Amino acid sequence: MGSAVRDHQQQLHPCDSLLLELNVIWDEVGEPDTVRDKTLLELEQECLDVYRRKVDQANRCRAQLRQSIAEAEAEVAGICSAIGEPPVHVRQSNQKLHGLREELNAIIPYLEEMRTKKVERWNQFVHVLEEIKKISSEIRPSDFVPFKTPVDQSDLSLRKFEELTKELESLQKEKRERLKQVMDHLNTLHSLCEVLGIDFKQTVHEVHPSLDEAEGSKNLSNTTIERLALAVDRLREIKIQRMQKLQDFASTMLELWNLMDTPIEEQQMFQNVTCNIAASEHEITEPNTLSIDFLSYVEAEVLRLEQLKGSKMKDLVLKKKSELEEHRRRAHLIGEEGYSDEFNIE
Numbered sequence: 001m002g003s004a005v006r007d008h009q010q011q012l013h014p015c016d017s018l019l020l021e022l023n024v025i026w027d028e029v030g031e032p033d034t035v036r037d038k039t040l041l042e043l044e045q046e047c048l049d050v051y052r053r054k055v056d057q058a059n060r061c062r063a064q065l066r067q068s069i070a071e072a073e074a075e076v077a078g079i080c081s082a083i084g085e086p087p088v089h090v091r092q093s094n095q096k097l098h099g100l101r102e103e104l105n106a107i108i109p110y111l112e113e114m115r116t117k118k119v120e121r122w123n124q125f126v127h128v129l130e131e132i133k134k135i136s137s138e139i140r141p142s143d144f145v146p147f148k149t150p151v152d153q154s155d156l157s158l159r160k161f162e163e164l165t166k167e168l169e170s171l172q173k174e175k176r177e178r179l180k181q182v183m184d185h186l187n188t189l190h191s192l193c194e195v196l197g198i199d200f201k202q203t204v205h206e207v208h209p210s211l212d213e214a215e216g217s218k219n220l221s222n223t224t225i226e227r228l229a230l231a232v233d234r235l236r237e238i239k240i241q242r243m244q245k246l247q248d249f250a251s252t253m254l255e256l257w258n259l260m261d262t263p264i265e266e267q268q269m270f271q272n273v274t275c276n277i278a279a280s281e282h283e284i285t286e287p288n289t290l291s292i293d294f295l296s297y298v299e300a301e302v303l304r305l306e307q308l309k310g311s312k313m314k315d316l317v318l319k320k321k322s323e324l325e326e327h328r329r330r331a332h333l334i335g336e337e338g339y340s341d342e343f344n345i346e
Contacts, residue, residue: 015047065100072107079114083121084157121156128164135171139178139220178220185228186211192235195284196242197291207231240281242290249298250277256305260312273298 026036073089080087088110186204193200204211207227210219218224250273257267267274276284288294 072111079118082156194287197288250274
């Protein structure tokens with residue numbers, strides 16, 4: 001092949017150059033025109049197929065880019081609508097974009113930013129909703145129906161968040177008031193149980209198991225508060241009954257001590273009893289002052305004093321009888337019949 005032909009081939013399109021080279025080879029080989037035409041048609045068809053595949057591929061790429069941009073814009077618009085922010089149109093705000101790829105690359109960072117905002121806002125909603133759920137289960141368990149965190153995230157606006165926050169604040173206020181009621185009742189119950197010698201933990205456990213737990217939430221329902229109030233009234237009534245019994249014992253003790261001239265040292269052993277002889281219900285606060293064991297101990301002492309009184313009275317009567325008989329002898333009245341029997345009966 002001459003240099004002129006080679007120069008001409010270099011100036012042609014690669015495909016034309018190859019076709020020219022193929023014709024030269026066919027000329028040397030002596031390929032028939034029919035074979036040449038058939039081969040050229042096959043080459044043309046193969047070229048068309050390649051171009052068609054490339055065009056189809058380019059079309060799919062363009063469609064995919066358009067779809068990605070549309071989906072991204074729709075998601076951005078949806079997030080903006082959900083969180084209550086005005087949407088931003090990337091194409092309108094940036095006129096220097098060239099082509100779909102640049103447009104997609106421009107919208108992706110903004111989409112990620114909006115997704116982050118939505119997640120943060122949703123986490124705030126979840127926190128408030130969980131608090132509402134927790135407090136509702138504590139203060140209104142009978143009316144409370146357990147619910148799952150709602151999956152509808154179409155309204156995450158600040159207005160909706162403020163509504164939930166106000167609902168939470170209202171529940172928190174109600175919880176504080178109920179908790180104060182419960183703690184007041186528990187403090188009163190603790191004082192009553194101490195004075196009466198009753199197991200406080202067992203008493204509140206019978207009202208509701210959550211009340212005797214040091215940690216964890218307490219049941220603050222109306223039923224629990226009512227049962228606590230009933231328990232306070234019941235123990236206060238028991239306290240008044242036992243207080244009256246203790247004061248009766250104290251009065252009897254003082255009478256017997258005075259009657260038998262009981263030494264001060266012996267009286268001081270029961271000073272914690274007699275000091276409450278005129279006390280009112282709220283003035284008796286010492287632990288176990290009205291316990292069953294202590295009342296039994298005081299009652300046993302009163303019985304002992306009464307038995308001692310009976311014994312001393314018998315000794316006194318016998319002593320007075322002897323003295324009277326001595327006076328009668330001196331007065332010469334010993335012979336009077338029936339006197340001894342009458343004296344014994346008296």
